[in-house]
Amino acid sequence: MPDISIIICCYNSAERLPKTIEHISKIENIESQIEIIIVDNCSTDATSKVAELELNRYSKNIDYHIVHESRPGLYNARKRGCQVANYDWLLFCDDDNWLERDYIINFLKNLNEYPHLEIFGCGISNPVFEKQPQKWFYKYQYLCAIFNIEERKKNVMISNSMEVESFVCGAGMYVRKEFINAYFSDYRFKLVDRIGEALSSGGDTDLVWFALSNNLHVGQFSNLKLQHYITANRITKKYIIRLYMGISFSFALLDYKYKSTTKKPRVFEFFYHYVNNLLHFNFLISRLIYAEFIGRYKAYRYIQTI
Incomplete structure (x- = not known):
């Protein structure tokens, strides 16, 4: 069985991390070795201290590392996490992603059936709202990585070219380490993605399009489910407009x-x-x-x- 490095990139995540780590601690596993890597990306709160406290509380049987990345941006944080990772498969878990208990078991099943894939994406991301949003929000909730491929009457969506539509996003994304190292080594400019509170984006799509542009396979699976915690500030029109501007900028690039x-x-x-x-x-x-x-x-x- 392949071993897995779970990478959580953090910026001021002290309030969100406890629930995220708690859910990881409850994940069912059969044989794979697991490690958790917390990347503190220029946080100004107690992210690292909270991470250590929670990891010691829930993950006594799991190796963990807390590292710092001084260059801001999700791209830099992920690269740092990959440098530290000991295993061949990486699981990017955002600090507000609550993974289901079968998230590893189902990945191993998917990998056994689709061993040629470089990326395995979450297929169902259900929201958990800090505050119930108004009706208008649901039309735009996809911008906040809330989705369900079963609504498209799909359980599996596989892509291997730029002509085949792919909706794989970074939340709960499994990536083969050898592949992402090739991505980091590519000479072309990268999207550094979100920096602090700035809402630039596109890093996930950059990684997926890099795979597709090289005719590599990526997939999205409905049996990879998570809950996505949405804070009250992210259900406002102001936030959605800022997010849309960042996405438009990134996709043009x-x-x-x-x-x-x-x-x-x-x-x-x-x-x-x-x-x-x-x-x-x-x-x-x-x-x-x-x-x-x-x-x-x-x-x-x-x-x-x-």
């Missing part, structure tokens, strides 16, 4: 990197849709259109400097 697509945002087209939605009192949609325009325009300007 990814289109350039992998598809050689560079499009300057069209001001007239933006203005038309923006005003049209304002006139129909679709204020949130108008703000999202504005956020997308700004994100793509910033990306276009950035591309000119590469």
Whole structure:
């Protein structure tokens, strides 16, 4: 059986870590060796102290490492975690992901059936809300990594090219270490992903598209389930708009990197849709259109400097 390094990248995670570690401690396992790696990425709270306390409480039979990464950004934190990892398969667990008890057993089953995959993604991410959101939020909850592939009448979704749609995200993602080391060694620019409270994104998609651009296989599985804890600040319109701008920026860069697509945002087209939605009192949609325009325009300007 392959052994697994669980990597949790943290920025000011002291309040979220206890539940995350508690759920990991309850995961059922058969034969694989497990280690937990906490990467403290420039936290200003007691993340490392809380991590040590909780790991000692729940994971007495599991090796763990707490390391620090001084360069901000999820990309840098993941790279640091990979450098420390001792095992051939890495499980990226966000600090707000509560993995189901069978998360390792089902991965091993999937790996046995699909041994050629480089990435195994979570197929069901159910929300646990700190505060119940308003109805409008559910239309945009996918932006917060809330999804269920069974709603697409799928239990397994496999992709091996850029032409085959893939929805694999970083929450609960298993990655072959040999593959991700090749990704880190690639000479092209990387998306550093979220830095502190900034809502840039795209690092997960960068990793997946790197695999697909090399005709490697990635998959998403409904038997890999987790709960995603959503804090109250993430169900606000302000947050969703900022997140949408960050995603728009990142995907414009990814289109350039992998598809050689560079499009300057069209001001007239933006203005038309923006005003049209304002006139129909679709204020949130108008703000999202504005956020997308700004994100793509910033990306276009950035591309000119590469």
